[in-house]
Amino acid sequence: MTFEALGLHSSILKALTEAGYTKPTPVQEQAVPAALQGRDLMVSSQTGSGKTAAFMLPALHKFAEAELEAQPGAKTSNQERQSARSRGERPRFQPAQPKMLVLTPTRELALQVTNATDKYGSNLRRVRAVSILGGMPYPKQMQLLSKNPEILVATPGRLIDHMESGKINFSQLEILVLDEADRMLDMGFIEDIEKIVEATPETRQTMLFSATLDGVVGNMAKRITRDPLVIQIASAGNKHENIQQRVHFVDDLSHKNRLLDHLLRDATLDQAVVFTATKRDADTIADRLNIAGFAAAALHGDMHQGARNRTLDALRRGQVRVLVATDVAARGIDVPGITHVVNYDLPKFPEDYVHRIGRTGRAGRNGLAISLVNHAENINIKRIERFTKQLIPVDIIEGFEPKKTASAPRSARKPGGWKPGDNRSNSKPGQRTFSKPGAPRKEGSGGFNKGSRFGDSGGNRRSFGDH
Ligand code: ADP
Numbered sequence: 001m002t003f004e005a006l007g008l009h010s011s012i013l014k015a016l017t018e019a020g021y022t023k024p025t026p027v028q029e030q031a032v033p034a035a036l037q038g039r040d041l042m043v044s045s046q047t048g049s050g051k052t053a054a055f056m057l058p059a060l061h062k063f064a065e066a067e068l069e070a071q072p073g074a075k076t077s078n079q080e081r082q083s084a085r086s087r088g089e090r091p092r093f094q095p096a097q098p099k100m101l102v103l104t105p106t107r108e109l110a111l112q113v114t115n116a117t118d119k120y121g122s123n124l125r126r127v128r129a130v131s132i133l134g135g136m137p138y139p140k141q142m143q144l145l146s147k148n149p150e151i152l153v154a155t156p157g158r159l160i161d162h163m164e165s166g167k168i169n170f171s172q173l174e175i176l177v178l179d180e181a182d183r184m185l186d187m188g189f190i191e192d193i194e195k196i197v198e199a200t201p202e203t204r205q206t207m208l209f210s211a212t213l214d215g216v217v218g219n220m221a222k223r224i225t226r227d228p229l230v231i232q233i234a235s236a237g238n239k240h241e242n243i244q245q246r247v248h249f250v251d252d253l254s255h256k257n258r259l260l261d262h263l264l265r266d267a268t269l270d271q272a273v274v275f276t277a278t279k280r281d282a283d284t285i286a287d288r289l290n291i292a293g294f295a296a297a298a299l300h301g302d303m304h305q306g307a308r309n310r311t312l313d314a315l316r317r318g319q320v321r322v323l324v325a326t327d328v329a330a331r332g333i334d335v336p337g338i339t340h341v342v343n344y345d346l347p348k349f350p351e352d353y354v355h356r357i358g359r360t361g362r363a364g365r366n367g368l369a370i371s372l373v374n375h376a377e378n379i380n381i382k383r384i385e386r387f388t389k390q391l392i393p394v395d396i397i398e399g400f401e402p403k404k405t406a407s408a409p410r411s412a413r414k415p416g417g418w419k420p421g422d423n424r425s426n427s428k429p430g431q432r433t434f435s436k437p438g439a440p441r442k443e444g445s446g447g448f449n450k451g452s453r454f455g456d457s458g459g460n461r462r463s464f465g466d467h
């Protein structure tokens with residue numbers, strides 16, 4: 001399958017060649033033809049599978065066609081604005097009337113979508129995409145909106161502000177995209193999203209992308225789409241087969257920090273993201289790594305937008321080698337140079353583990369995801385394994401052996417070997433299978449509920465990730 005065969009406009013094909021894309025990814029192969037026909041979509045597929053192009057290429061194609069069909073001499077609303085200005089009339093305030101709106105959970109993701117759009121649309125002169133984001137200076141936002149861009153990429157909160165003050169009007173909207181819809185709901189944006197959808201014409205095309213289409217997100221998706229094509233890309237990809245995962249047990253903080261330094265000196269490491277539980281830890285660890293000679297930087301939600309953008313730019317340019325980040329700040333970061341992800345602290349939710357490790361192994365490259373875990377956190381690793389239906393091998397590095405090896409049930413699991421009697425041990429290393437739902441489990445746990453917080457189901461609850 002080729003991009004030509006999908007029926008895309010030649011100027012888009014040219015941009016894709018320039019971007020080095022040779023063929024569509026599976027999600028693009030399925031989504032693009034349907035979207036070109038104007039169908040609504042509900043799509044679930046893993047991070048890094050190329051969802052941005054899946055919705056943006058058909059949209060750009062539509063705008064490219066409209067550009068060709070436009071009557072020569074017919075004035076666009078933008079040209080009318082211009083000529084009013086050149087006649088010396090004080091430009092009357094006119095709200096922006098975008099044709100396409102992409103909603104994303106975070107500012108970083110919005111910027112990434114805008115950048116990708118600029119790339120895919122680099123040969124379409126008249127199509128402009130802008131991001132409207134919290135933290136951006138107000139005059140700058142007004143300046144962007146006054147250009148009446150065709151494509152608006154925004155986080156829900158800030159968009160609502162502009163809608164309510166009459167700066168944006170969605171009466172001309174043709175395409176609505178919800179990117180990472182599940183994350184937006186997790187972040188509490190459901191009411192904002194409903195309000196925004198309400199303000200758009202019913203005739204719009206709606207495309208929704210999410211890691212899952214179950215539960216709340218599935219219900220919302222059904223409400224806001226019409227006769228959608230449901231695309232669920234097989235879960236082989238969800239297993240992150242190109243990403244190697246490892247657990248290292250640590251005795252205490254000093255052991256953890258020494259091991260982190262060692263791991264970051266790995267010769268195969270190009271760039272790394274280190275995840276911490278708190279914003280303060282992100283700052284502290286970034287400072288410490290800088291002193292130790294790593295080009296490190298922190299990224300978290302307390303930083304000003306400008307500082308966050310500068311950090312991400314520096315990461316993309318390779319000036320930052322180690323990004324120390326919290327979950328929300330790092331969501332959706334797509335930097336191909338990231339070869340390593342280190343969980344300095346484990347995430348609160350197993351879903352976040354999957355999002356974290358997805359920062360590496362972008363576009364099919366190989367990646368390594370390492371979790372630094374104290375013995376008490378073994379239960380949380382088990383929950384992650386149950387969620388991902390994959391076992392994470394334990395690794396021990398010479399000179400960094402954990403002292404404590406006896407108490408944790410898992411500690412007998414040396415790399416490449418399983419404790420006899422472990423119900424997962426009957427398969428050979430490398431062929432280990434995860435026990436099927438319903439199979440007897442030693443832990444006797446009530447199973448893992450999606451979205452539930454980690455907690456020891458054995459009653460011995462511990463606070464998690466706050467050290
Ligand atoms: P997702 O939104 O599914 O996480 P992205 O749209 O961010 O994925 O794409 C992930 C990476 O893959 C990006 O670096 C993007 O440039 C690249 N990519 C997307 N489609 C293709 C393709 N057809 N060929 C090669 N690389 C691609």
Ligand code: MG
Binds near residue numbers: 051332
């Ligand atoms: Mg994406």
